[in-house]
Amino acid sequence: xxxxxxxxxxxxxxxxxxxxxxxxxxxxxxxxxxxxxxxxxxxxxxxxxxxxxxxxxxxxxxxxxxxxxxxxxxxxxxxxxxxxxxxxxxxxxxxxxxxxxxxxxxxxxxxxxxxxxxxxxxxxxxxxxxxxxxxxxxxxxxxxxxxxxxxxxxxxxxx
Amino acid sequence: xxxxxxxxxxxxxxxxxxxxxxxxxxxxxxxxxxxxxxxxxxxxxxxxxxxxxxxxxxxxxxxxxxxxxxxxxxxxx
Numbered sequence: 253x254x255x256x257x258x259x260x261x262x263x264x265x266x267x268x269x270x271x272x273x274x275x276x277x278x279x280x281x282x283x284x285x286x287x288x289x290x291x292x293x294x295x296x297x298x299x300x301x302x303x304x305x306x307x308x309x310x311x312x313x314x315x316x317x318x319x320x321x322x323x324x325x326x327x328x329x330x331x332x333x334x335x336x337x338x339x340x341x342x343x344x345x346x347x348x349x350x351x352x353x354x355x356x357x358x359x360x361x362x363x364x365x366x367x368x369x370x371x372x373x374x375x376x377x378x379x380x381x382x383x384x385x386x387x388x389x390x391x392x393x394x395x396x397x398x399x400x401x402x403x404x405x406x407x408x409x410x411x
Numbered sequence: 412x413x414x415x416x417x418x419x420x421x422x423x424x425x426x427x428x429x430x431x432x433x434x435x436x437x438x439x440x441x442x443x444x445x446x447x448x449x450x451x452x453x454x455x456x457x458x459x460x461x462x463x464x465x466x467x468x469x470x471x472x473x474x475x476x477x478x479x480x481x482x483x484x485x486x487x488x
Contacts, residue, residue: 278426281433282464350424360430 254285257407258398264293264320265330266339266354270346272411273357279407280364287405288361289398290389291371294411295380296322297358298370298389306381313379320378324354362388369393412471412482414446415439421478425453429461432483436467439485444470447481454479 257279261272272288280286290298299305299322308314332338346353352360362368369391375381382392391397402408418435420428428449435445447458455472458481462469470482 274426277430281426281430282461283433350422352424352427360427364430364433 254283256401256405257284257286258402258405258409259286259288260398260408260410261288261290261294261297262292263330263411264296264322264327266327266342267330268411269294269297269324269327269354270351270357272409273354273361275407275409276361276366277357277364280361280366284407285367286361286364287367287369287401289369289371289393289401291374293320295370295374295378295385296320296327297324297354298368298385299323299380300384300386301326302384305379305384307375307384308379310379316378317380322384324358327354358388367391369397371395371398412446412473413444414482415443417446418448420447420449420451420454422450424451425457428454429457432458432461433465436465436483436485441485441488443485445483445485447483449479449481450477452477452479454481458483 259272259276276286276288301323305317308317329338329342368389370385370389372392372394416439420431428451432447459469462483466487468484468486470484473480
């Protein structure tokens with residue numbers, strides 16, 4: 253059986269998510285079975301790029317959905333985001349230095365059979381429904397599913 | 412050095428050269444040699460490391476003018 257790697261993607265920041273994808277694809281290229289577990293702000297990586305979220309049940313979740321708009325191309329930088337200016341500059345720098353954009357990294361990860369799991373509890377708190385997530389997400393799970401995977405993993409990261 | 416298949420990864424950054432190598436190696440038969448061309452200096456350390464973890468054989472590296480050519484022999488299926 254292949255060795256396993258599990259990555260908790262808690263952050264929804266472009267730079268941290270880039271690191272998560274580089275590690276995930278690198279481990280998968282080495283023949284490891286990789287699972288990315290998206291929780292809290294990390295859900296933004298696998299949320300569809302659209303305004304209102306279908307799962308919002310009250311005004312707070314609706315507001316959260318608007319202010320915390322998802323979509324892999326909208327993730328801010330963890331430092332010097334400057335209302336999106338930093339993000340745009342970082343994207344230009346990545347392009348200039350031939351670093352693949354996050355959307356391509358995600359496609360590459362899927363191509364390497366990296367599993368994408370979303371945290372049910374975070375989805376409930378933020379009012380994110382299954383239809384608010386991109387189809388690449390294969391499962392919506394709780395902590396036990398993560399723990400079972402992490403227990404068998406040689407690499408287990410929280411990003 | 413003799414090789415069977417060539418993979419050009421010029422202009423590609425980590426982790427793409429390694430990911431493409433892993434994919435390409437799946438197409439090779441055991442005993443065949445893959446030649447990978449890259450301008451990412453990281454490949455000097457990355458390719459031997461990838462070979463070590465996957466059990467394939469790192470045959471060598473040629474360097475000229477910021478371009479790296481590495482040879483990898485498929486040992487495991």
